Amino acid sequence: MPYTFDRLFAGADFADIDTRTRAALAANGFGVLTEIDVAATMKKKLDVDLAPYVILGACNPAMAHAAIGMEPRVGAMLPCNVILRQTDAGVEVSAIDPVASMTAIHNDALKGVAAQVRDLLQKAVDAA
Structure with missing residues (x-):
């Protein structure tokens, strides 16, 4: 079972896709709670050069509240992780599929919330 859904922006500028992704997340009710610049961290900690790679921790407060109430x-x-990474083909945006990740939790009520979050994340990735 795939655990992310992805979109590739061929030949795109990383900073532009970053801005567009954040705007699309906001338009779908998500805030970015955390941000990890993986490339900068690897350079600092391991002196390894990576292409741009950022993890955004996105949260829809209403959906998070509902999920916490159930479980x-x-x-x-x-939060729901969304990654932006530079590839040879362009900038790829990938979001976690909450339905896939929630299979580890045995709570049927949570599946409905996970499906709603997946739909919103999919809209955000599509809109970026």
């Missing part, structure tokens, strides 16, 4: 420990799986 208090679900916070261990939040």
Whole structure:
């Protein structure tokens, strides 16, 4: 089962796709709670050069609140990660599929919330 859905922007500028992705997330009710610049971290910690690679920790507060109400420990799986990475073909945006990640939790009520979050994340990736 795929655990992300992805979109490739051929020949695109990384900074432009970063801006567009953040705007699309916001338009779909997500805030960016965390940001990890993986390339900068690898350079600093390991002196390894990586192409641009950023992890955005996106959260839709209403959906997170509903999920926590159904399953208090679900916070261990939040926020929803969205990655932006430079590839030879362009900039790829990938978002976690919450339905796939929630299969580890045996709570049927949570599946409906996960599906709603997946739809919103898919819209954001498509809109970027």
